[in-house]
Amino acid sequence: MEMSALTRSVVKRNHAIIAPDGYINSNVPGWTGCTVNVIINEQMGARLCQTLITLTDAGRLVGETQVSQIFFYVVQGRVQVAVGGETRTLGAGQYVYIPVGQSYEFTGPEASTQLLTFHKVYEPLAGHATPAVFFGERDYRKAPIYMNDEALRIQELLPNELGFDMAVNIFTYGIGGNLPMVETHIMEHGLMYLEGQAIYMLDQCWYPVKKGDSIWMAPYCQQWATAMGQEPSVYIYYKNVNRFPTVM
């Protein structure tokens, strides 16, 4: 292992950059034969949890969702999942959304399979059914242009329906693409870069980021990004959606 006293990771009150160089394993009951890096969690002030699971070929994830729904995305490798009466093999770019109160089992992974997860406490909405298990895959053809800018494309991975209180999207910035404005909004984000490099501005701080890095943005954390280099920059991100803004 290369030794270093340097890191690109930062953890602030309303945002964080988590680079892989600082990962330390967490043991999660029921998830065996794997390392689990808890990248974003309520311990840092977030209302989502984001983890990266790296499986050995003996890896097995057995559990039942309780109050939190979980979205599993295969970053690399292949694994079998049994959930909701179905068994499927998921490869890179494929995913499954598991609603609350659902048992699941992931088995038979290729060595070094990586799964990214997003977890959120589900908020039911009167008159709308709790979502069912949902499978899908990354597909650039299903990524419409964002805000009339040909360089930006977003694929929504979950149905755009009020029953869902979280969205997971893949945002592709073509070479030279950048967010058209500084965004300032109530929605929170957790994200991981799947490809390329970028410069991200978070609350007036500027960060170089690249494939493998994760970012947490609290509500109202100001955000802007531009792709860098000679390849597109792509991230998968979580966003809370579709619920009434609360006042205590």
Ligand SMILES: NC(=O)N[C@H](N)C(=O)O
């Ligand atoms: N930082 C971001 O990628 N924000 C997105 N445009 C979003 O809020 O969906």
